[in-house]
Amino acid sequence: MQQYKKDFPIFQKNQKLVYLDSAATSQKPKIVLDAIVEYYETYNANVRRGLYAIAEKATVKVEEVRKQTARFINAKYPEEIIFVRNATEAINLVAYSLGNYIKKGDSIVTTIMEHHSNFVPWQQLAKINGAKFEVIDINDNFQFSIFNFQSNLNFQKSKMLAITHVSNVLGTINPIKEIIRKVRSKNPHIKILVDAAQSVPHMSVDVQDLDCDFLVFSGHKMMASTGIGVLYGKKELLAQIQPFLYGGDMIKEVTIERTIFADVPYKFEAGTPDIAGIISLGSAIEYINSTGINRVQNYEFRIMNYAMERLKKIDGLTLYGPQNAQNRSGVISFNIDGIHAHDVAQVLGDMNICIRSGHHCTMPLHKRLGVPATARASFYIYNDEEDVDKLIDGLKEVKKIFSH
Numbered sequence: 001m002q003q004y005k006k007d008f009p010i011f012q013k014n015q016k017l018v019y020l021d022s023a024a025t026s027q028k029p030k031i032v033l034d035a036i037v038e039y040y041e042t043y044n045a046n047v048r049r050g051l052y053a054i055a056e057k058a059t060v061k062v063e064e065v066r067k068q069t070a071r072f073i074n075a076k077y078p079e080e081i082i083f084v085r086n087a088t089e090a091i092n093l094v095a096y097s098l099g100n101y102i103k104k105g106d107s108i109v110t111t112i113m114e115h116h117s118n119f120v121p122w123q124q125l126a127k128i129n130g131a132k133f134e135v136i137d138i139n140d141n142f143q144f145s146i147f148n149f150q151s152n153l154n155f156q157k158s159k160m161l162a163i164t165h166v167s168n169v170l171g172t173i174n175p176i177k178e179i180i181r182k183v184r185s186k187n188p189h190i191k192i193l194v195d196a197a198q199s200v201p202h203m204s205v206d207v208q209d210l211d212c213d214f215l216v217f218s219g220h221k222m223m224a225s226t227g228i229g230v231l232y233g234k235k236e237l238l239a240q241i242q243p244f245l246y247g248g249d250m251i252k253e254v255t256i257e258r259t260i261f262a263d264v265p266y267k268f269e270a271g272t273p274d275i276a277g278i279i280s281l282g283s284a285i286e287y288i289n290s291t292g293i294n295r296v297q298n299y300e301f302r303i304m305n306y307a308m309e310r311l312k313k314i315d316g317l318t319l320y321g322p323q324n325a326q327n328r329s330g331v332i333s334f335n336i337d338g339i340h341a342h343d344v345a346q347v348l349g350d351m352n353i354c355i356r357s358g359h360h361c362t363m364p365l366h367k368r369l370g371v372p373a374t375a376r377a378s379f380y381i382y383n384d385e386e387d388v389d390k391l392i393d394g395l396k397e398v399k400k401i402f403s404h
């Protein structure tokens with residue numbers, strides 16, 4: 001199962017590295033690193049302004065990646081793709097831009113399994129606008145019970161639903177298409193944002209099929225560089241809402257009296273974008289497409305299955321999230337009785353095994369689980385069974401050390 005690891009230079013340069021923290025950020029294949037170097041070495045120029053060859057090449061490349069990204073998530077139009085810094089910025093953009101649409105007495109709905117980036121912006125917007133902030137709970141299976149989901153909330157006064165596709169702690173894959181369909185049948189006017197930061201890198205996502213209004217993800221979790229993220233929005237909605245940032249590049253005409261904003265997507269892309277980041281995103285998509293997103297998902301499923309089976313055999317280890325790998329994505333959070341998650345991560349770190357510990361930017365979820373922290377191992381295409389074996393051996397060592 002080592003076919004993909006060779007594509008990632010970091011594993012050649014650091015052969016002892018066991019990287020199990022891809023939910024935080026992924027490693028980058030050589031094709032992505034080469035594309036960044038090629039841009040800086042051969043056509044580094046700003047976009048949408050220079051009238052010379054390398055500026056035109058950079059501009060054309062950025063627009064090609066916009067089209068490529070649109071195809072990747074099956075957006076209807078390339079203009080529906082807005083380049084931002086990361087998923088967090090994309091969510092904030094929507095929250096700011098929709099500001100006036102949420103009125104006193106309306107409600108904004110989100111869920112207990114959200115990352116803070118899809119929780120805090122909505123909580124704050126609700127506070128500022130005097131709206132209700134409603135949080136959907138999970139059941140004992142770490143999933144939403146669709147039945148309760150419907151009966152507890154009638155969505156009649158809800159203007160916004162912000163919901164994650166995949167939990168970055170539980171790994172739960174939410175039946176997002178079904179949820180959107182049910183919520184829309186209760187309230188056809190509600191706006192729905194899907195946080196796809198943990199799904200787009202790992203599984204096929206089709207925004208037209210989902211029928212979401214907005215969807216966000218980060219390039220750095222799908223093998224592109226840090227600093228590039230994507231906001232997808234339905235074109236007619238993007239045309240209606242206010243820009244988030246004002247300045248150069250987002251205008252058609254400026255006079256002392258007024259400004260006419262550029263059309264979508266440019267009205268949301270003020271200032272010089274992360275050109276190298278956009279190019280890296282194009283290469284990352286190319287890499288995923290050449291592997292096949294379904295193959296990525298199946299491959300990860302095999303690793304996850306293997307990891308879960310082995311982890312379950314460790315005495316005193318609690319796994320959070322659906323117990324069956326079928327219903328989850330490449331994230332496994334756990335605790336070992338009597339050992340703090342930070343201690344687990346620290347001892348593994350000393351062995352070059354990289355996992356994460358803490359609340360993973362989901363404090364409300366950890367409060368709901370009744371634990372202050374969890375340890376989290378997360379997987380991607382470059383991991384293999386040997387990585388899992390090293391994790392298991394490492395955890396046995398952790399237990400040995402703390403039993404004394």
Ligand SMILES: Cc1ncc(COP(=O)(O)O)c(C=O)c1O
Pocket residue numbers: 023024086087088089115117118164166167168195197198218
């Ligand atoms: C589910 C989820 N949403 C949003 C984010 C935020 O991503 P970023 O830090 O790239 O903005 C993360 C990051 O871990 C995440 O896991």
